Amino acid sequence: MSDSDTTRQPAKKGRPGYDQQAVLDVAVAAFIEHGYDATSMGVLASRLGLSKAAIYHHFPAKDQLLGAALSEALDSLEGVLAEPGAISGNAAARLAHVIRGAVRVLVNKLPYVTLLLRVRGNTEVERDALRRRREFDHNVTALVEAARAEGSLRDDIDPRVVTRLLFGMINSIAEWYRPGGPESADQLADDVLAMALDGLSTAPGT
Amino acid sequence: MSDSDTTRQPAKKGRPGYDQQAVLDVAVAAFIEHGYDATSMGVLASRLGLSKAAIYHHFPAKDQLLGAALSEALDSLEGVLAEPGAISGNAAARLAHVIRGAVRVLVNKLPYVTLLLRVRGNTEVERDALRRRREFDHNVTALVEAARAEGSLRDDIDPRVVTRLLFGMINSIAEWYRPGGPESADQLADDVLAMALDGLSTAPGT
DNA sequence: GTCTATAATTAGATAGAC
DNA sequence: GTCTATCTAATTATAGAC
Numbered sequence: 311m312s313d314s315d316t317t318r319q320p321a322k323k324g325r326p327g328y329d330q331q332a333v334l335d336v337a338v339a340a341f342i343e344h345g346y347d348a349t350s351m352g353v354l355a356s357r358l359g360l361s362k363a364a365i366y367h368h369f370p371a372k373d374q375l376l377g378a379a380l381s382e383a384l385d386s387l388e389g390v391l392a393e394p395g396a397i398s399g400n401a402a403a404r405l406a407h408v409i410r411g412a413v414r415v416l417v418n419k420l421p422y423v424t425l426l427l428r429v430r431g432n433t434e435v436e437r438d439a440l441r442r443r444r445e446f447d448h449n450v451t452a453l454v455e456a457a458r459a460e461g462s463l464r465d466d467i468d469p470r471v472v473t474r475l476l477f478g479m480i481n482s483i484a485e486w487y488r489p490g491g492p493e494s495a496d497q498l499a500d501d502v503l504a505m506a507l508d509g510l511s512t513a514p515g516t
Numbered sequence: 517m518s519d520s521d522t523t524r525q526p527a528k529k530g531r532p533g534y535d536q537q538a539v540l541d542v543a544v545a546a547f548i549e550h551g552y553d554a555t556s557m558g559v560l561a562s563r564l565g566l567s568k569a570a571i572y573h574h575f576p577a578k579d580q581l582l583g584a585a586l587s588e589a590l591d592s593l594e595g596v597l598a599e600p601g602a603i604s605g606n607a608a609a610r611l612a613h614v615i616r617g618a619v620r621v622l623v624n625k626l627p628y629v630t631l632l633l634r635v636r637g638n639t640e641v642e643r644d645a646l647r648r649r650r651e652f653d654h655n656v657t658a659l660v661e662a663a664r665a666e667g668s669l670r671d672d673i674d675p676r677v678v679t680r681l682l683f684g685m686i687n688s689i690a691e692w693y694r695p696g697g698p699e700s701a702d703q704l705a706d707d708v709l710a711m712a713l714d715g716l717s718t719a720p721g722t
Numbered sequence: 723g724t725c726t727a728t729a730a731t732t733a734g735a736t737a738g739a740c
Numbered sequence: 741g742t743c744t745a746t747c748t749a750a751t752t753a754t755a756g757a758c
Contacts, residue, residue, distance in 0.1 A: 327723065347553035348638050351752060364724050366753070428634075432554050463716050467707045471699065474692055475685045475711055482684020493677065501673045505681055509715030510669050533741065557734060569736080570742045578734065 330378075333358065333368045337375045338421045346376055346425070347432070373435045380429065380439040383422035386415040387446050402462035405453045409506070410499040412480050417487060417495035424484045447473065476506055536584075539564065539574045543581045544627045552582055552631070553638070579641045586635065586645040589628035592621040593652055607662035608669070614656060615712070616705040618686050623693060623701035630690045653679065682712055 336358050340349045351372060355362045369375050390396060390411030396404050416423050426443065429436045451473040457463045463472070480502055487498070542564050546555045557578060561568045575581050596602060596617030602610050622629050632649065635642045657679040663669045669678070686708055693704070 343636070344638055345551070345553055345636050347551055348636075350750075352750075360723090361725060362752085363726080363754080367723060372752070430549070430551050430554075432550055462718060464710075464718055467710065467716075468699075471704075471707055472711070472716060474688060475708065476716075478688020478691070479681045479685045482680060482688065485684070486680055493674075498677075501677055502681065504670075504673065505678070505712065505715070507715045507717040508720070509711070509713045510673075510678060510682075511713040512668060512670055514714070514720075556732075558732080566741090567743055568734080569744080572735070573741060576735095 328358065328360070328364075328368065330368050333365060334375060334378055335421075338379045338425060341376065341379070342421055342424050345428070373433050376425065376433075377435040377439075379422045379425050380435070383415075383419055383426040384439060384442045384446070386419050387412065387423075388442070390415060391446070391449055400462070401453060401456035401460045405450075405457050406503060406507075408450060408453060409476070409480065409503060410496075412477070413483065413499040413502055414495050416480065416483055417489070417498065420484060420487065420489065423481075427481050427484055447477070450477070479506065534564065534566070534570075534574065536574050539571065540581060540584055541627075544585045544631060547582065547585070548627055548630050551634070579639050582631065582639075583641040583644075585628045585631050586641070589621075589625055589632040590645060590648045590652070592625050593618065593629075594648070596621060597652070597655055606668070607659060607666045611656075611659045611663050612709060612713075614659060615682070615686065615709060616702075618683070619689065619705040619708055620701050622686065622689055623695070623704065626690060626693065626695065629687075633687050633690055653683070656683070685712060 337349075337354055340354055340357055343349075344353075351362045351365060355365060358365070369378070390408055393407070393411065395407035396411065398404075399407075426439060429439050429443075431437045431440050451470055454463065454469045454473050454476075458465050458469060483498060483502075487493070493501075543555075543560055546560055546563055549555075550559075557568045557571060561571060564571065575584070596614055599613070599617060601613035602617065604610075605613075632645060635645050635649075637643045637646050657676055660669065660675045660679050660682075664671055664675060689704060689708075693699070699707075
């Protein structure tokens with residue numbers, strides 16, 4: 311449930327001798343690069359330097375690799391909604407906390423969240439993930455509505471549109487953010503909040 | 517180059533007797549539903565009520581179906597940058613024009629743009645599309661920089677981050693907008709501009 | 723934990739008739 | 741413009757040895 315760090319050290323011996331997590335990380339990187347469907351167990355095996363059969367020792371099927379990655383992302387996102395800062399305080403503060411938390415999770419679990427954002431519901435594993443993601447969205451929309459009712463947010467845009475544009479902005483970070491780049495997660499969260507809440511314009515009321 | 521309407525009438529005879537455009541539209545719908553890689557020529561044939569071989573009469577290969585769709589999207593987006601409103605006037609007005617134009621293209625060519633936004637560069641066709649899309653982004657970033665130099669936009673966020681968050685917001689519309697829904701393209705563009713330029717907050721300078 | 727070998731199925735694509 | 745039939749290669753997954 312802690313959302314720091316996505317890459318584990320080998321932790322074990324010298325070389326071959328993968329554990330589940332190490333196999334998963336390589337698989338996730340491949341899924342991101344070529345897409346889940348376009349990544350065959352064959353190229354996955356090449357990347358790992360293993361035979362295809364060896365992968366089946368760690369995961370019973372290809373879609374379980376995806377499932378494990380999606381769960382990791384969803385556990386973290388749902389965790390944000392359960393944090394104290396998302397539960398107590400006025401709605402505007404809780405919403406800001408959730409926005410910061412979502413950016414933090416996105417950055418800290420970048421590969422897993424990246425996969426989550428690309429899921430289309432082809433398999434039962436993917437449909438499960440979509441269901442959990444939709445519930446997360448509903449919870450955020452409720453927060454937006456509360457902040458609006460409170461008078462903290464403008465009321466001339468539909469709350470669902472607001473939530474969608476807001477997370478459109480946040481989620482798009484997965485398409486270009488790379489760890490070790492110039493921006494930190496906190497700075498990125500500041501930028502998102504500044505743009506979303508105060509806007510880009512220097513002239514008021516364009 | 518006109519970007520209205522994506523669905524053509526049969527225009528021809530009674531039933532089987534597809535033309536290229538009709539085949540393309542069915543293929544694009546399938547690609548969106550299941551993803552390009554997960555859509556086999558077999559299921560495509562079923563959807564069309566044709567044999568696989570018949571599809572090859574209209575398109576020489578599977579990736580040419582994708583290529584035709586991506587070109588349509590890119591032609592329209594590039595067309596926006598060539599419109600008078602994107603060329604003359606101050607930078608802030610030109611940027612607003614491009615944002616409105618991008619939303620308009622997104623809505624009017626929804627299926628094609630949706631596919632464009634999902635391309636990862638697996639094939640040469642996809643890499644070509646990514647190159648064109650990158651150039652579009654560069655042109656918009658230049659506009660953001662000009663608007664900033666002009667004093668119209670806040671200068672405490674990196675222009676590339678601004679462009680990416682802005683188009684993250686715009687492009688995310690493809691994930692939920694459905695024609696015939698409550699929002700019109702113009703209204704949606706208004707919402708995007710309102711949120712991006714003036715922000716959501718009712719309190720100034722949060 | 724990894725291997726070789728292979729089963730069973732499906733993929734994209736073509737030939738040639740109508 | 742569409743068909744049936746077919747090709748080759750690749751796909752996911754399993755069996756069983758080491």
